[in-house]
Amino acid sequence: MLFKEILYLIRKDLVLEWRQKYAFNGMLLYVGSTVFVCYLSFGLRSNVLTVPVWNAVLWIILLFTSVNAIAKSFMQENRGRLLYFYSIVSPQGVILAKIVYNTLLMLVLALVCFVFYAVVLGNPVQDVPMFLLSILLGAVGFSTSLTMISGIASKASNNGTLMAVLSFPVIIPMLLMLIKMSKNAIDGLDRSTSFDELLTLLAINMIVITVSYILFPYLWRS
Amino acid sequence: MKNWWKILTVLLLVFTVAAGMLSDVPRLAILNETIRNLYFHVPMWFGMILILLISVVYSIKYLRKPSIESDIIAHEAARVGILFGVLGIVTGMEWAKFTWGEYWSNDPKQNASAIGLLIYFAYLVLRSSFAEQQQRARISAVYNIFAFAALIPLLFILPRLTDSLHPGNGGNPGFNAYDMDSSLRLVFYPAVLGWTLLGIWIVNIKSRLEILRQRLYENA
Numbered sequence A: 001m002l003f004k005e006i007l008y009l010i011r012k013d014l015v016l017e018w019r020q021k022y023a024f025n026g027m028l029l030y031v032g033s034t035v036f037v038c039y040l041s042f043g044l045r046s047n048v049l050t051v052p053v054w055n056a057v058l059w060i061i062l063l064f065t066s067v068n069a070i071a072k073s074f075m076q077e078n079r080g081r082l083l084y085f086y087s088i089v090s091p092q093g094v095i096l097a098k099i100v101y102n103t104l105l106m107l108v109l110a111l112v113c114f115v116f117y118a119v120v121l122g123n124p125v126q127d128v129p130m131f132l133l134s135i136l137l138g139a140v141g142f143s144t145s146l147t148m149i150s151g152i153a154s155k156a157s158n159n160g161t162l163m164a165v166l167s168f169p170v171i172i173p174m175l176l177m178l179i180k181m182s183k184n185a186i187d188g189l190d191r192s193t194s195f196d197e198l199l200t201l202l203a204i205n206m207i208v209i210t211v212s213y214i215l216f217p218y219l220w221r222s
Numbered sequence B: 001m002k003n004w005w006k007i008l009t010v011l012l013l014v015f016t017v018a019a020g021m022l023s024d025v026p027r028l029a030i031l032n033e034t035i036r037n038l039y040f041h042v043p044m045w046f047g048m049i050l051i052l053l054i055s056v057v058y059s060i061k062y063l064r065k066p067s068i069e070s071d072i073i074a075h076e077a078a079r080v081g082i083l084f085g086v087l088g089i090v091t092g093m094e095w096a097k098f099t100w101g102e103y104w105s106n107d108p109k110q111n112a113s114a115i116g117l118l119i120y121f122a123y124l125v126l127r128s129s130f131a132e133q134q135q136r137a138r139i140s141a142v143y144n145i146f147a148f149a150a151l152i153p154l155l156f157i158l159p160r161l162t163d164s165l166h167p168g169n170g171g172n173p174g175f176n177a178y179d180m181d182s183s184l185r186l187v188f189y190p191a192v193l194g195w196t197l198l199g200i201w202i203v204n205i206k207s208r209l210e211i212l213r214q215r216l217y218e219n220a
Helices: A002-019 A022-043 A051-075 A079-088 A091-121 A128-155 A159-187 A191-221 B004-022 B032-039 B041-064 B068-099 B108-128 B133-156 B182-219
Strands: none
Touching (some): A051 A091, A091 A128, A128 A159, A128 A191, A159 B133, A191 B133, B004 B032, B032 B068, B032 B182, B068 B108, B068 B133
C-alpha cells in the first residue's frame, strides 16, 4: 500500500517536472554557470588548482546545487494541492517519495556537474568507479537530509536564508566524509581505505531517513 | 527539604573551585598546572550533552502531547546547552593555546563542537521566524529532534575515525592510561555533578519564569 503510494507520488513529481521544464533547466544552467565561473576564476593561474582544491570546489558546487534544487521541493506545492494530498495519502508516503525523487534529481545534476567540471577543469581522478560511488552516496545523503530540512524551512516565513542556515550544520559531517572518500578515489588509493567512510555515510543516511520517516507526520499536520 | 539538590550544587561547586585551584595535581610535562582546567572544561561538555538531551526529551514530549510547558522547557534547555557549549569551547581554546600552541588547531573534536553549536544557533533562528506559538513549538521540536539525531554521530563517532589531539582518540592515550589518578578523580567527579546540576538549576528557574510570563500574557 505504502509502496504503491510512493510510486504514484514519484511519478507525479516526474510528470510535473517534465511539464514545467524551467525548474530543471534552471538547475542545469545553475550548475553550468557555476562551473564556468570557477573555471574563469582559476583559469588565469592554472597552477593554483591543486588536487585538494579541485575536490573541495567540486563538492562545494554540488552542495550549493543541491540546496537550491531541493529547497523548492515543498515550496512549489500550492495550498490547495497540499490539502488534497492530505486527504488521500499518508505523510510517510510523501516524505519517502520526495526523498527518492530528490535523489534521482540530484544524481542527474551531480553527474552532469562532474562531467562538465572534469571537461572544463581537467580530470585528476585515478579511480573513477570509486569516485562515482562517492558521488552517488553524496547525492543520496544530500537529498535525504535536505528533503526534511526543506519541509521544515517551507513552513517558515524567510525560508531562503533558513534553508541554508538549517541545512549546513546538519550536512557538514556528511560532506567531510565525502571529501575524504573522494580524495582517496582521486589519489587511486586502495579501495579498502575508504571503507570506514563508506560505512559511516551509510549509517548517517540510515539515521536521517529513519528520523525523517518518524518526524514528518508531525511536520505535515500544520 | 525540597531544595536539597540546590544546596548540594552550591557545596559541590564551592568544593570544585577551592579544591580545583588549591589541591595537589600530578606534575606532567606540557600540561603542567593547566591540568586544573580538567575540572572546568570537561564538565562543560558533560553538562551540555545532558542539558541538550533534556531539551530533546521535552521536544519529544511536546510532539506526543502538546503543551506550552514542554515547549518552554525545551527552548530554555537548548539555550542553557548553548551557554555550556560556548563556555566549553572558550575554556577548551584557552587550554589548547597553552598545550597545543594554537587556539584552534583543526582538531576533529573542536570542529565537531563548533558544528554542534551552529545547529543550535540555527534552532534559535528557526524559532524566531514563526509568529504563531503552536506552529513555532511543533516545527522547532521537529528540528530539535532531527538536529540532535544528526549531532550524536558527529560528537561520538567522527572524532574516533580520525586523529585527534584530544586524549583517548587516534592513538593518544585516554585519561585512564596515565594522568587520571585518584587525586584528580576526587575533584573531577564532584565537578561534573556540580556543573551539571547548576545547568539544570538555571533551566529550572528560567523555564518557571517563562511559564509565569506566559500565564501573565494570557490573563492580561
